[in-house]
Amino acid sequence: QVQLVESGGGLVQAGGSLRLSCAASGRTFSMRGMGWFRQAPGKEREFVGAISWNGGSTRSADSVKGRFTINRDNAKNTVYLQMNSLKPEDTAVYSCAVSKDSNWYTVSNFYVYWGQGTQVTVSS
Secondary structure, three states, X not given: OOOEEEEOXXXXXOOOOEEEEEEEOOOOHHHOOEEEEEEOOOOOXXXXXXXXXXXXXXXXXXXXXXXXXXEEEHXXXXXXXXXXXXXXXXXXXXXXXXXXXXXXXXXXXXXXXXXXXXXXXXXX
């Protein structure tokens, strides 16, 4: 069993930055891909970014490419999402998730453990 706890969300003005953290318990973290997803009110959950087990491969959604960066520290069992140049349309609950294996995926069905999420609100 893996437990995930996100932190770092909050209220920020457009153009600002936030860094989300996702701390994981359990020994499987370092061998698994990780993903970040978000869900805005009234909308479906959408893929934001993902990273392979060793950080050697990452993928970002087109909507955040060039603004968001994902990385991980396996020694700390933590994955990060650095969000720069935030826009009001980035407002959502952001959740991290553990992949079913060492790879990353853009589809939520391939993730087996999920955190509770952290709210990010970007004001205009």
